[in-house]
Amino acid sequence: MEWSDDLMLDVILTTGGTGFSARDVTPEATRSVIEKEATGLAIAMLTGSLKMTPLTMLSR
Template sequence: MRAYIITLSDKGYVNEREDISGKVIFEMVTKNGYEVVNNIILPDERTLISNLLKKICDEDEADLILTTGGTGLSKRDVTPEATKDIIEYEVPGIAEAMRYNSLQITKRAMLSRAIAGVRKNTLIINLPGSPKAVKENLEFVIDELSHGLEILKGSASECARK
């Protein structure tokens, strides 16, 4: 499966902050057998983000898009809105599971506005911006993503456990 990583950070985009979260995602997905097709940094600009997400999905560049950053309460945090602008449907269980797991670690997890959704044959998941939170959230869901992607792509048809 192909993964595309997008870090949303105004400071990272202008090289005022190192992108550690994108590196954490890269290490985790490659360790789990994904091919990373791109790993980029963008500023927190809603139209820019939604246009890129749409292009990746519509041109079938990746099976999974993982974003990091822009999911908090700052006025510049627009990742969930940019994602909602282009998805066909949400997959709320992924974001709910990540928040549930994170709440066991910190009450601040309730402040996350991250979402997950699908456009065409691509699953998009918003992750938090902090490297620690990225690791904790992705660790909790990564094992189930391959099955979800197989269902989405039509290569698996059964969800029932035996």
């Protein structure tokens, strides 16, 4: 957290940990520390990924 504050970053992208197993907690962990969600970015990435594989629907 400190490095993102020190660098005054506006956007941080996270990957992985979005499945349904017990260790997949990236969405929950991210929500606990962010100020605002960029929902449009998530929708755009999901839309692009759906063109590659229908398994994208299983992402959270």
